[in-house]
Amino acid sequence: MTLFDFARGPxxxxxxxxxxxxxxWRLAGAVLLARHKxxxxxxGDNRVAAGLRAVxxxxxxxxxxxxxxxxQHLTGYAWHIGWFVTFLFFVPHMxxxxxxxxxGWPGLPNQAIVMLAAITLAILLLLLVRRIVHxxxxxxxxxxxxxxxxLACAPLVTGIVAFAHLFPSxxxxxxxxxxxxxxxxxxxxxxxxxxxxxxxLPLRFQIGAAFARRGVKA
Amino acid sequence: MxxxxxxxxxxxxxxxxxxxxxxxxxxxxxxxxxPTMAQEIAAAIEKARRPSxxxxxxxxxxxxxxxxxxxxxxxxxxxxxxxxxxxxxxxxQAAAGDAAEEARxxxxxxxxxxxLLAVDGSIPLANPGYSTxxxxxxxxxxxxxxxxxxxxxAIGTCAAFGGIPAARPNPTGAVAVSDLIKDKPxxxxxxxxxxxxxxxxxxxxxxxxxxxxxxxxxxxxxxFYGQSIHDRCYRxxxxxxxxxxxxxxxxxxxxxWCLFKLGCKGPITYNSCATIKWNGGxxxxxxxxxxxIGCAEPNFWDKxxxxxxxxxxxxxxxxxxxxxxxxGAAAGVASAALARHRQAKAPEGxxx
Amino acid sequence: xxxxxxIPIKIEQxxxxxxxxxxxxxxxxxxxxxxxxxxxxxxxxxxxxxxxLAPGEEDRILEFLGTGEVRxxxxxxxxxxxxxxxxxxxxxxxxxxATGDVMxxxxxxxxxxxxxxxxxxxxxxxxxxxxLGVRFMGEPTADGIRSG
Numbered sequence: 243m244t245l246f247d248f249a250r251g252p253x254x255x256x257x258x259x260x261x262x263x264x265x266x267w268r269l270a271g272a273v274l275l276a277r278h279k280x281x282x283x284x285x286g287d288n289r290v291a292a293g294l295r296a297v298x299x300x301x302x303x304x305x306x307x308x309x310x311x312x313x314q315h316l317t318g319y320a321w322h323i324g325w326f327v328t329f330l331f332f333v334p335h336m337x338x339x340x341x342x343x344x345x346g347w348p349g350l351p352n353q354a355i356v357m358l359a360a361i362t363l364a365i366l367l368l369l370l371v372r373r374i375v376h377x378x379x380x381x382x383x384x385x386x387x388x389x390x391x392x393l394a395c396a397p398l399v400t401g402i403v404a405f406a407h408l409f410p411s412x413x414x415x416x417x418x419x420x421x422x423x424x425x426x427x428x429x430x431x432x433x434x435x436x437x438x439x440x441x442x443l444p445l446r447f448q449i450g451a452a453f454a455r456r457g458v459k460a
Numbered sequence: 461m462x463x464x465x466x467x468x469x470x471x472x473x474x475x476x477x478x479x480x481x482x483x484x485x486x487x488x489x490x491x492x493x494x495p496t497m498a499q500e501i502a503a504a505i506e507k508a509r510r511p512s513x514x515x516x517x518x519x520x521x522x523x524x525x526x527x528x529x530x531x532x533x534x535x536x537x538x539x540x541x542x543x544x545x546x547x548x549x550x551x552x553q554a555a556a557g558d559a560a561e562e563a564r565x566x567x568x569x570x571x572x573x574x575x576l577l578a579v580d581g582s583i584p585l586a587n588p589g590y591s592t593x594x595x596x597x598x599x600x601x602x603x604x605x606x607x608x609x610x611x612x613x614a615i616g617t618c619a620a621f622g623g624i625p626a627a628r629p630n631p632t633g634a635v636a637v638s639d640l641i642k643d644k645p646x647x648x649x650x651x652x653x654x655x656x657x658x659x660x661x662x663x664x665x666x667x668x669x670x671x672x673x674x675x676x677x678x679x680x681x682x683x684f685y686g687q688s689i690h691d692r693c694y695r696x697x698x699x700x701x702x703x704x705x706x707x708x709x710x711x712x713x714x715x716x717w718c719l720f721k722l723g724c725k726g727p728i729t730y731n732s733c734a735t736i737k738w739n740g741g742x743x744x745x746x747x748x749x750x751x752x753i754g755c756a757e758p759n760f761w762d763k764x765x766x767x768x769x770x771x772x773x774x775x776x777x778x779x780x781x782x783x784x785x786x787x788g789a790a791a792g793v794a795s796a797a798l799a800r801h802r803q804a805k806a807p808e809g810x811x812x
Numbered sequence: 813x814x815x816x817x818x819i820p821i822k823i824e825q826x827x828x829x830x831x832x833x834x835x836x837x838x839x840x841x842x843x844x845x846x847x848x849x850x851x852x853x854x855x856x857x858x859x860x861x862x863x864x865l866a867p868g869e870e871d872r873i874l875e876f877l878g879t880g881e882v883r884x885x886x887x888x889x890x891x892x893x894x895x896x897x898x899x900x901x902x903x904x905x906x907x908x909x910a911t912g913d914v915m916x917x918x919x920x921x922x923x924x925x926x927x928x929x930x931x932x933x934x935x936x937x938x939x940x941x942x943x944l945g946v947r948f949m950g951e952p953t954a955d956g957i958r959s960g
Contacts, residue, residue, distance in 0.1 A: 246728070250764060254773035255780070262784035263791065270792020276800045333702040337721050337769030351702045411676060413688060414728035414757075421773060467933070477931035478888040482907045485927075486916040488859070495857035495918055499926070506933070694832045694864040716866070734864060740913025741861055 246418035249425065257425035264432025265440055272441075285457030289450075292459075296450020297443055317365050324362030325394065328355055328401075356405060363398040366391065386434045393430055396423035466667065467506025480505065483664075490661040490736050491683040504668040511666070512571040513578055514564060515549040516605060518598040519591040519625050519634055520581025524616035525549070527653035528660065544663060547575070550593075561594050568608050576666070577609035579637050582618040582625045586633030602640060611645045611672055612637060615659060620648035620679070621758035628762050638679060645672045648679040652755035655736055658684045676730070678758070684736075689726035689752050692734035695719070713749060723767035724751030731756040832866045835873060845921040846901055855922035870917070877904060877919075884928055890915070894925050 243251070286292065303315045329335060333349035340346040349355075370391050373379045400420035403409070409416055430436060453459065464472075470480060484501040488494065493501075517525065546553075547567035548560070555563055568575065579602065584590035588597030606612060614637040617623040625634035638646050649662050662681055665673045673681040690696065698704070698718040705712035705719055718724070726734075729752050733744040745752055751767070754760040764772065775781075838858070845856035860870060878898035885893045890909040897904055903920040905927065930938075 244759070247759070247763065250773045252774075254775045258775040259780065259784045262781050263788040266785045266788025267791040267795065270789050271795035271799070272792075274793060274796030274800075276803050333704060334720060334769075334771050336771075338771040338773060341772045342775065349702050352700050407691070410688070410691065411686070411730070413690075417728065417770065471934075471937065476888050477934050478886060478892070478927060481927055481931075482888060482890070482892060482915065485907060485918060489861055489916050492862070495859045495862075692864050694866045696864075697833055735862065740909065740911070740915060742913070747867065 244414065244418065245422070246414045249418040249421035253422060253425050257428040261428040261431055264429075265437075268432055268437060269440065280455070282456075284455045286454045289454045292454030293447035293449075293451035295459075296453070297446045300446045300449075314369075317369060321362045321365040321369070321394075324358050324365070325398070328359045328362060328398070331355060352405075356402065359398050359402055363395060363402070366395050366398070370395070389430065390434050390436045393423070393427045393436070397427065399423075464510055465506065466508045466510055469510055470506075477502070486657065487661055487664045487668075490657050490732065491665060492686075492735075493683075501664070501668050504670075505664065508667040508670065510545045511610075512567055512575040513544045513546050513663075514567055514575055514605060514609075515546065515578040515580070516593075516598075516601060517550050518579060518581030518602070518619070519584050519632065520616065520618050521624075523653040524580040524619075524659070527656045528615075544576075544667075547571075557594070568605065572608040574610050575608065576663075577605050577612045578615055579612060579619045580615040582622050582632075582634035582636060583640060584625070584632035584634050586631065590632045599640070602637065606641045606644055609644055611647065611666075612641060613647045613649060613662060614638065614679075615649050616654060617650045617652045617755060617758075617760065620650040623652060624761055626759075646679055647672060647675065647681060650678070650680055650685070650756040651731055652760070654756070655684075655732055655738060657736055658732055680730070680756075684732045685730045685756065687730065689729045689731060689734050689746070693726055693746055694734070695746060708749070719746060719749075719751040721769050722751050723765060723769055725754035725757075725760070725763065725766075725770065726752040727770060729754040729757050729760075832864050832869060834863050834865055835869050838863055838873065839876070842902060842919055842921060846899070849901055849921050849923075855920070858919040858921070860917040860919060874904065877902060886928075892927070894928055 303311050327350075330339070331347075331350045332355045333352065336346045336349055370388075373383050373387065373391070397420060400416065400423045404413065404416035404420050407413060427436070431439070467480075480502050481498055484498040484505065485495060487501055488497050515525075548564040550560070553560060553563075581591070581598070583598045583602055585599065588599055591598045593601060614620040618625060618634070619637050622630075622634050622636045622639075625632055626636075636648075638648065647662060649659055651658065661684060662673070665681065665683065673683060676682050676685055678685075690699075693699075695716060695718045698716070699720060703712060703715075703717045704721045705717045706721060707713065708722065713719075713722075720726075724746065726746065733752070734746070737744045737747070753766045754763060757763075764774075776784075838860075841858060845858070848854045848856065860873070865873075880896040880898045880900060882896040883893070884895070885891060890907070890912070892905070892907045894903060894905050896902070901921055901923070903922065903925050905918045905920055905925055907915045907917075909915050
């Protein structure tokens with residue numbers, strides 16, 4: 243079995259299985275945790291609206307902190323958008339998406355996607371360097387941060403290398419490595435900070451709703 | 461007869477030099493050499509000695525022999541069969557039975573150490589009786605013939621990589637020539653079948669340069685297998701522009717757009733179909749509207765479906781995902797139960 | 813070939829941007845080679861089959877080159893045609909095999925393609941046969957028919 247056959251076969255099967263087990267485990271484990279019953283009188287009852295508001299408001303930097311975190315915030319959005327557009331709108335990915343969802347959508351021209359992927363990768367690498375060099379970030383960054391960053395970069399690197407045919411007589415292996423890099427990301431996803439993709443928005447909602455009960459704007 | 465120079469032999473057969481030049485012009489094209497080299501190739505072939513070639517057909521469908529000979533018509537490629545001395549070839553030779561085997565042993569003895577051994581078909585190891593010639597198993601015949609060969613040409617994907625007989629679950633234990641012979645140079649000319657001119661081109665290359673050509677990591681001549689179908693496909697601009705046929709006979713298909721989504725294995729297949737093409741340069745599968753099935757690559761039969769795009773992976777089914785979710789849920793419930801148990805046991809006032 | 817002619821197949825010709833993109837570069841290469849022939853006397857050969865072309869593009873190139881004053885053909889294991897295009901110095905050489913399939917198509921930028929010339933390697937044999945033929949001209953042969 244070649245690397246490519248493994249990646250497309252047992253690799254993807256087990257990565258998907260582990261990812262699903264991990265996501266459901268963590269979600270179920272968190273949701274089922276005991277909570278102290280809040281016996282205080284609620285001071286507000288618009289919890290759903292407050293929750294939604296929190297999702298929106300916490301998606302932009304608070305005015306007071308703008309000066310310090312706007313760069314991080316903008317570059318963060320930029321590479322997230324670039325990453326997802328590359329994944330979802332690159333036409334050769336479409337059969338993979340269709341095999342899961344049963345339907346697809348029109349893609350973007352390959353050259354546009356490759357440029358976007360390259361820009362996304364550049365931003366990610368810039369942020370990685372910043373994390374290593376910045377006096378505060380380097381103290382608070384841990385194994386999880388670095389692994390998650392590298393796993394976000396790996397599909398972009400392997401994808402660009404495969405697309406550009408940098409190793410012409412090993413194209414099959416390059417595609418195999420690309421698929422494997424995505425599988426590594428899938429396996430890590432439930433267990434590290436990348437899990438924020440599942441918990442992020444619901445968590446903001448919960449904070450907004452909880453604070454609204456206490457009459458506080460989140 | 462076999463010490464005659466190819467040039468003299470061809471002239472004796474009434475084959476004019478212009479015929480040879482025509483062949484060499486085409487051969488230069490196949491070998492991706494500059495067309496100006498045709499004269500040099502012709503000169504080299506003329507001065508070469510006619511090599512003895514022994515062709516052993518093993519567990520095969522005879523498609524490779526058919527591809528190369530197209531027995532009902534004589535074409536210029538058959539010229540190369542005048543240039544070599546084909547001393548044993550089941551489908552083409554007149555002799556049969558004991559006489560044929562005797563001829564083979566004679567040719568091997570007379571040319572020991574110098575003959576080219578051409579093999580098509582895989583070799584079954586599970587039970588030698590699955591494929592025999594004159595009562596001798598393919599395995600024994602190969603091992604015996606390989607001993608005196610100068611080089612071995614494994615013709616077709618079966619001989620080169622195991623081919624269709626080796627497809628899962630490989631009931632006959634089919635293996636490739638290179639799995640059994642380790643001490644002789646082997647040229648893998650893969651394809652199911654190989655393009656006829658690739659087979660003759662490899663022989664022409666051997667005659668021209670007198671040596672084994674430059675081989676890729678799978679033992680195939682780089683001149684013919686150095687580039688992928690994808691890299692030479694005329695539909696590549698459509699791939700780059702993101703214009704794909706979604707189904708056979710849709711608008712994209714009729715406009716000749718890229719067949720990636722219909723399972724084309726062009727990006728991972730190395731062969732000359734996109735340049736040399738088939739049937740005298742008429743067309744090739746992609747040009748005819750069907751994606752490449754990757755027949756020159758090992759295990760092409762087991763690489764997912766022919767109509768499954770390269771980017772499709774076996775993530776499982778909704779059933780297996782549901783089962784995984786159930787396992788996760790069970791683990792989640794167990795973790796939560798454990799956590800609650802610990803919380804309940806923790807002294808009053810301590811944390812959450 | 814019986815029922816095949818009845819199958820309605822429509823071949824959409826590659827046109828404009830929906831093509832290989834190789835037609836113009838190829839024509840430029842021919843133009844450049846013609847310049848080289850004039851300035852330095854260097855002949856060139858371009859293998860038309862060595863370039864990926866979409867269906868219909870080879871015909872477009874040949875249509876552009878057209879035919880000129882010289883049309884030659886020879887029979888050697890199949891028909892070969894050697895035609896000067898409407899641009900002197902640019903020749904189109906097509907080799908067919910015995911079944912009529914096109915084996916190769918070359919654009920030669922030269923004064924005259926070498927394959928039209930008699931082959932030097934065959935001259936000695938030609939001379940021997942000529943001398944023999946002259947020597948025995950007029951003599952009755954075994955079947956009573958005079959040679960020569």
